[in-house]
Amino acid sequence: MPVRPSGRAAAAAVALVVAAAAAGAVLWWTLGRDDPDRDCAGLRRDDRIRTVLGGTWRSGLPCGELAEGLRRAAVGAGPGSHTPDGARALRAVLLAAATGPDHRVHPALRRPLAEALADYAADTHAVLTGIDDSYLAHDAPDADVWQDGRGVHVAVPKDRLVAVVRGLSEDPAAYAVLRAADLRQGAAGLGALPSGASGAALTDAVVRSASPAGVFDGIADDALRGRDAAARGVWRADALGGLAPNGDVPPFGTDPAGHLAEGWLQRGAGAPDGIAALRDQAAGLVALWAEAVRADTGRIGLPALQDRARTTTDRERVGVKEQLKQDAG
Template sequence: MAAAPTARRAAAAAIALVVAAAVGTGLWWTLGRDDPDRDCAGLRTDDGVRTVLGASWRSGLPCGELADGLRRATTGEQPGVHTPAQAHAMRTVVLAVADAAHVRVHPDVRGPLARALADYAADTHAVLTGISDTAMAHDGPDADAWQDDRGVHFAVRKDQLTGVLRGLAESPAAYATLRGADLRQGAAGLAAVPAGPARTAIEDALARAAAPAGVFDGIADDVLRGRGAGDRTAWQQAALQGLAPTGPTPPAFGDAPAEYLAQSWLQQLARPAPTTPERFARLDEQATGLLGLWADATRQDEDGIGLPALQDRARASTDRERASAAGQLKQAAS
């Protein structure tokens, strides 16, 4: 008779362990998502990725080696300069990651893939503006990398790229790498505006700087959504560290205008603030900050170019893209 209660207790204990394991798995999947293999198994078995890796592919390829192989296949020795094969490979990898459920990216893949994608910042920046006719002409399922007089390029749909960036941004260092690269593209666009410009030239460069900044704001909102205060602050602090200026003083505007604007803005971002969240919130002013620095450096008549109205327009564009990206990502995760 004593065996029956013992058996029941053993069965109950077994059930409790199964339930606890299931709950633990659910919490891990929601919060950690760092399965040793789950998030790179899909990449490893993707036909396109397998073709990109070529002879270096094998069924048990560790995630770190997988990531390094993809980085080598998509980038060259000269930053920002690519062959058609490399750009085709980058497009293939981005689409493979975009097709992953909820765009989860293994921790070992995030850094190398972010650095590779940052090397294509001119292309990703064009996609994120949402107004590049050239990028939109090459973002379809049957499109491929292309070459013009400025080099070799690739494009995907804006929503696909946003999802991939979100997956990589789980790492604050990767987020900083990607956002910093995009920041420099926005700065370069403003730096290229000629002296004594027509207002339309300023508006175009500003629009191309403000929209991608808003996308990155929305990505950060999604990364931080649902996290506790301590975890949020730690991620923001690490991202800000990754966006720290590279030198004590920026170069002169006349010597390197784009780098002057980017570094000067990053110095403004690095100024002390009462709290890390308050300092991180300054990123929302990225486009308006770049515009103000450009106006000062080029000695523009602020009333003549309508600087306050232009900055208001930049804020509106950034806020609109921020809400759009955050909404897209929240819906994709539901």
């Protein structure tokens, strides 16, 4: 007759099994989390990505080739030359990348995808503003791209775009590429205003500039969260290095957007604490616009417009930080 183990022996055996299982789980998590190909492999296996790459897809496609293939599919013939197929490719990439856990994007993918996304800055700027009806009508996961007199457009849900930009922004240089592209869009909106602009047209341009700026502020805050002091310093320095002004500010009359964007970068990114100074981006652009067109900003007044810009920016910054914390939780 088999010997039945004592209660104490049985409990010890169970504890040993539990401990072994826990150790195995910890080992799997540690090795899996540090697997250099993990995030790349997850994206590569996504059916949407396979569709985008078509005949160039293969199961062992290296991360660098995957990144270049996706960038090429989205950008196509060259920067600014968007086609419906290219916009659909970008949309598929965004929706696939947005499903990654903890906003992870493989390091080899960050810069190429950021460059592709920056080429669609007019679209991403509108999505991050969140008030353009045409984009809201086309942002559902099963929606399609569309075309009008201004060209081809693409939209995705705002929270998914934020998640992807956060993943790309783990690389501060990628963050700088995306923020610089969005900055020019905000500057272009203000630069297109007539010198006598006032009322709703003026406040609308301010909000459209300030909302995405606040999103990028929140993403920067989240990218810095959890890093030690040295790592935060490196991320800030690299991000600001990517946002450094080119040196020359073009005349407002020939390049309104460039005048405002470059002018602001000289004042903002060049400040002693450039990341903190960036939070005043929209308010700074409004002041530069008023100065360039010698506008008195009508009955609203420049201080009130700047307050509106700062309030909008801060609201978006706080909201995005909360979203990203919840996503990570």
